[in-house]
Amino acid sequence: MLKPLCVVLPLLLSSQTLAKSSDYLGFDYPNKAKNAVSISFDDARHSQVDTGLALLNKYQVKATFYVSPFNVKERVEKWQMAVKTGHEIANHTASHLCTGNFEWLRELGVSLEQFTLKEMEQDILKGQDYIKATLNVTPTAFAYPCGNTFVGRGANTKSYVPLIAKHFKTGRTWLDETANNPNFTDFSQLTSLPIDGLTFEEIKKTIEQHRTNNSWIILAGHDIGKRDQYTTGSDVLEQLIVYLQDPKNGFWLDTVSNVADYVEANRKAFD
Numbered sequence: 001m002l003k004p005l006c007v008v009l010p011l012l013l014s015s016q017t018l019a020k021s022s023d024y025l026g027f028d029y030p031n032k033a034k035n036a037v038s039i040s041f042d043d044a045r046h047s048q049v050d051t052g053l054a055l056l057n058k059y060q061v062k063a064t065f066y067v068s069p070f071n072v073k074e075r076v077e078k079w080q081m082a083v084k085t086g087h088e089i090a091n092h093t094a095s096h097l098c099t100g101n102f103e104w105l106r107e108l109g110v111s112l113e114q115f116t117l118k119e120m121e122q123d124i125l126k127g128q129d130y131i132k133a134t135l136n137v138t139p140t141a142f143a144y145p146c147g148n149t150f151v152g153r154g155a156n157t158k159s160y161v162p163l164i165a166k167h168f169k170t171g172r173t174w175l176d177e178t179a180n181n182p183n184f185t186d187f188s189q190l191t192s193l194p195i196d197g198l199t200f201e202e203i204k205k206t207i208e209q210h211r212t213n214n215s216w217i218i219l220a221g222h223d224i225g226k227r228d229q230y231t232t233g234s235d236v237l238e239q240l241i242v243y244l245q246d247p248k249n250g251f252w253l254d255t256v257s258n259v260a261d262y263v264e265a266n267r268k269a270f271d
């Protein structure tokens with residue numbers, strides 16, 4: 001998808017620029033893994049703790065959950081259990097703020113097109129306060145709802161990426177076309193690849209396509225249960241975990257923040 005532009009553009013750059021930006025610097029993960037993988041889920045949907053938690057815990061997989069307080073409220077004890085069993089709890093704004101092209105947000109008057117950076121920051125910190133008070137953790141990771149990173153519209157549009165860089169160690173986008181180059185990626189705009197609705201074979205193919213240059217692959221889903229547009233199949237998730245945990249496949253599976261800490265400490269900076 002959209003490959004031609006990405007492929008053609010580098011050819012237009014000067015050879016000097018190309019040599020610098022295309023140098024592969026190498027990257028070593030723990031236990032000689034070739035790639036890091038993080039499994040993440042958004043919105044704190046009920047099925048994540050009703051169905052997913054037991055499955056993840058069975059294989060001792062630590063996932064990153066970008067939670068919406070209004071959903072956590074209805075399953076507080078189960079989310080406390082998620083914390084207890086070592087999963088990462090991360091911020092996803094208090095109001096799940098994204099584009100007003102979603103009718104329900106526009107009706108509430110909280111779409112990004114109608115928001116200011118100040119209002120955005122308040123909503124993010126409101127989410128942070130709720131998580132601290134309810135789950136006793138302070139998130140260091142954030143996921144942009146709907147993958148949107150702006151407020152305002154047209155000539156008055158502003159990026160809220162700097163706000164995320166100010167308050168969090170990492171920010172994760174959504175529906176991307178690349179994995180993260182550990183030596184280059186911006187921690188405030190980590191990419192992710194969707195897993196909802198896909199078969200295990202489809203996810204495996206996507207992962208294999210994105211393994212070059214020791215990439216860090218962040219997978220992102222929503223509900224966990226019967227495979228659907230916004231649901232990662234429970235059976236698919238189980239197959240995926242077994243595949244990622246098999247040492248011969250060369251993956252290091254850990255939370256977004258654990259991988260980010262490791263990458264930050266071990267990355268080789270570009271000139």
Ligand SMILES: [Zn+2]
Pocket residue numbers: 042043092096145146
């Ligand atoms: Zn979301």
